[in-house]
Amino acid sequence: MLSLGTSVARAQQSPSSEQHLKGFVYTADEQGNSISTINLASGRVEIVSIPISPHNVQSTADGSRLLAVGQPASDDHGHSASAAHGHKVSTGRLLMFDAAKLSSGPMASIQVGTHPAHVVVDRAGRRAFVTNAGDNTIAVVDLPRRVVVRTISTGRYPHGLRLSPNGRELYVANVQDGSISVIDTDNLAEVGRIPVGRTPVQVGFTPDGSRVYVSLRDENNVAIIDTATRTKIGTIAVGRGPIQVHATPDGRFVYVANQGTDAEPADIVSVIETASGQVVDTIRTGKGAHGVAVSDDGTLVFVTNITDGTVSAIEAATRVVVATFRVGRGPNGITYRQP
Numbered sequence: 001m002l003s004l005g006t007s008v009a010r011a012q013q014s015p016s017s018e019q020h021l022k023g024f025v026y027t028a029d030e031q032g033n034s035i036s037t038i039n040l041a042s043g044r045v046e047i048v049s050i051p052i053s054p055h056n057v058q059s060t061a062d063g064s065r066l067l068a069v070g071q072p073a074s075d076d077h078g079h080s081a082s083a084a085h086g087h088k089v090s091t092g093r094l095l096m097f098d099a100a101k102l103s104s105g106p107m108a109s110i111q112v113g114t115h116p117a118h119v120v121v122d123r124a125g126r127r128a129f130v131t132n133a134g135d136n137t138i139a140v141v142d143l144p145r146r147v148v149v150r151t152i153s154t155g156r157y158p159h160g161l162r163l164s165p166n167g168r169e170l171y172v173a174n175v176q177d178g179s180i181s182v183i184d185t186d187n188l189a190e191v192g193r194i195p196v197g198r199t200p201v202q203v204g205f206t207p208d209g210s211r212v213y214v215s216l217r218d219e220n221n222v223a224i225i226d227t228a229t230r231t232k233i234g235t236i237a238v239g240r241g242p243i244q245v246h247a248t249p250d251g252r253f254v255y256v257a258n259q260g261t262d263a264e265p266a267d268i269v270s271v272i273e274t275a276s277g278q279v280v281d282t283i284r285t286g287k288g289a290h291g292v293a294v295s296d297d298g299t300l301v302f303v304t305n306i307t308d309g310t311v312s313a314i315e316a317a318t319r320v321v322v323a324t325f326r327v328g329r330g331p332n333g334i335t336y337r338q339p
Helices: 081-086
Strands: 006-010 024-029 034-039 044-049 052-059 065-072 091-098 108-114 116-121 127-132 137-142 147-153 158-163 169-174 179-184 189-195 200-205 211-216 221-226 231-237 242-247 253-260 265-273 278-284 289-294 300-305 310-315 320-326 331-337
Touching: 024 052, 024 065, 024 289, 024 310, 034 052, 052 091, 052 116, 065 116, 091 116, 091 127, 108 116, 108 127, 108 137, 108 147, 127 158, 137 158, 147 189, 158 200, 169 200, 169 211, 179 200, 189 231, 211 242, 211 253, 221 242, 231 278, 253 289, 253 300, 265 289, 265 300, 278 320, 300 331, 310 331
Parallel strands: 052 331, 116 158, 200 242, 242 289, 289 331
Antiparallel strands: 006 044, 024 034, 024 331, 034 044, 052 065, 065 091, 091 108, 116 127, 127 137, 137 147, 158 169, 169 179, 179 189, 200 211, 211 221, 221 231, 242 253, 253 265, 265 278, 289 300, 300 310, 310 320
């Protein structure tokens, strides 16, 4: 197991942005076996080594806990179908931290499945759901008991997932079979599977729960799902290699990070207007734009740039990058915690 270590950096930040940046942002630095904490008010970045190669992080609703998922740090870096199926890998872990004391190490380390990709947690902070990409399952974790209580079968290679705003359903992107699994969170069973297109990576609900936007990496499109009928109702062309998607709290816009490829990383975020179903703006961030998070008040959008090892902070009102933070190597998932 890696010993915990901490390093500190500061942001490359414009003076005009210092007055309104607030809260904390966490990144899963998969290539660096670390989590970065960005203190938005001070511009200070703390990078803490952890015993896994984290692919995703998620703050609980009350901000007290931070969850991270990934393979043990001794395994090869990277998160792909070939990595999961091409050689033997260790069972993945879900780590739980005190969000204010990351350097103290994990409060719990819970064994989940092979190649855990993403984690979400219910609003009560009692259950977490983890996609096990290598096992084609979802692990349901009882957080107070710190144990997996159920595994749910999905489509092939489940990756990104999000809970519906009312918490009753979980939508899961199945990368290898072009579908979305719909999970009933009361019965803990798959109740539907929606074909969407090639290589769905992540999903994002609108705040009213009526629509889900799905990144289709190998189509350079975003699919739209009507949740009432559980059908795909359209697609929107975006940038190259779209990965994560996130709606703003008012439901007017969806931000899409376009990563491109390893050989030719992209640095563009597409902004979709939900009313028109059109891309109304593109924002240049950093190379390998991947993860997206939005502040609770909707004023800021944060994007991880894998190739550059940075996080871009976008002011939603102007759609301008107002700060760039250098974090750990290969930042993937990202989450915001209010102050």
